[in-house]
Amino acid sequence: MGRRSCVKAAALCAVGVLAASGCAGGGQDDEGGGGDRLSVATGAYPLQWLTEQVGGDRVEVQNLADPGTDPHELELSPRQIGTVSSADIAFYIGGLQPAVDDAVADQGGGNGLDVAELVELRTLEENAESGGHEHGGDGEGHEDGHGGEGDSHDDDHGSGGDEAANESGDAHDHGHDAGEPDPHMWLDTERFARAAEGLADRLGEVDPEHASDYADNAETVTGLLDEIDTEYSTGLAECESRDIVVSHSAFGYLAARYDLHQISPAGLDSHSEPSPGRLAEIAETVREEDITTVFTEPLSDSGAAETIAEEAGAETAVLDPIEGVADASAGDDYPSLMRANLDTLSEALRCS
Structure with a gap:
């Protein structure tokens, strides 16, 4: 378990997918440490917040959109694409940010978790x-x-x-x-609560040793949303x-x-x-x-x-x-x- 190894990011660099500046550190910042915590890349603030609540101190969350910016305008740097590639889970909402959709599809290697897999999106x-x-x-x-x-x-x-x-x-x-x-x-608290439960399930699959912790955290989040x-x-x-x-x-x-x-x-x-x-x-x-x-x-x-x-x-x-x-x-x-x-x-x- 734990985060994906830097081998994948290095391989991407070798074929020119990432710029050299984006490959240092395998696309992850190590300033806060990570230890054996799961790494989750999120596309927008609401998913960052939800992941922090459900993952607790077992998860290191890196949001791709800078604070105070409109997520609709998000463009990914080579380093951010590396973050998506090396994350244990890339948690996103398909259609909200095309740059994230493309990065997950092209470089995620199956680590993507689209909210549409967890709840029904309405038109x-x-x-x-x-x-x-x-x-x-x-x-x-x-x-x-x-x-x-x-x-x-x-x-x-x-x-x-x-x-x-x-x-x-x-x-x-x-x-x-x-x-x-x-x-x-x-903005629909019921759907957001179900997304929390689905995220907890996915975290538990990647890190079964702490699956019960994720489930308990999701229950707490659901209570708050209620x-x-x-x-x-x-x-x-x-x-x-x-x-x-x-x-x-x-x-x-x-x-x-x-x-x-x-x-x-x-x-x-x-x-x-x-x-x-x-x-x-x-x-x-x-x-x-x-x-x-x-x-x-x-x-x-x-x-x-x-x-x-x-x-x-x-x-x-x-x-x-x-x-x-x-x-x-x-x-x-x-x-x-x-x-x-x-x-x-x-x-x-x-x-x-």
Whole structure:
């Protein structure tokens, strides 16, 4: 067990896959030591956090995205490709970061663990169709507990799933996103909990001597995620509005789970460019539906959201898709950011 030997990284260097600067140390930093700990490379902050919780002190985690950067923009250096190659497990979400997908496929040697292997990823269209539309409703559409895949809700907004898809940006400038898997599954605490359990199983396969430790840690994480889920279900049960206008369509899982309605000018990619007509259309919706707040993000350009708010005379507030942690973030880890988001939503949606 333990991490993969440096032989593989050296071989890659020999054939010119990695630059010489990326081969020193076999693609791993040894400053913190590693001993016999498992090495796990993660593509994005939420997976880093989850791995640290489930792996505990038995795992050394190296996140490929620098703190405070947008993971959608990730490009891997030769050294980072070496990190993927030499890791015992490369934990990632297929489709979120093409550079990571390619590195795992080309250099991972079977060490990849795609979240899609552990939980069902929904498409942007599926999330739009299950988003809540009951203005001022009591949230009864949300299924308590963790047994359901769909978290489906009735559409009382007037014209069913097609309109929901349109208002999420699917049928406008970003129709190509509609059928693509939405990678932002960590905003659904139930799915994130199942990912923790699946990660624990994989860690136990690689390191059977400590399999029970990983399972116990996953149980602890699941308990924490259950607590956050309960807080959301309670806090968002009675709100004057259930519409969330966001910069890009990162909140579909959260909207589907808690009977909210995501409205976005952009698709799954935070760098999608909405048309002026789309911005004007959403601004009109904000005025008509008496939406008081348009949400920006801490890591990516929120110019479109700010334009909508200015045209509609609405306020702005930061709603974090938790794609990373930055100095401007409202918390310093996943639980604190989720709870900060709940506070922001409760105030903006006028929940009681």
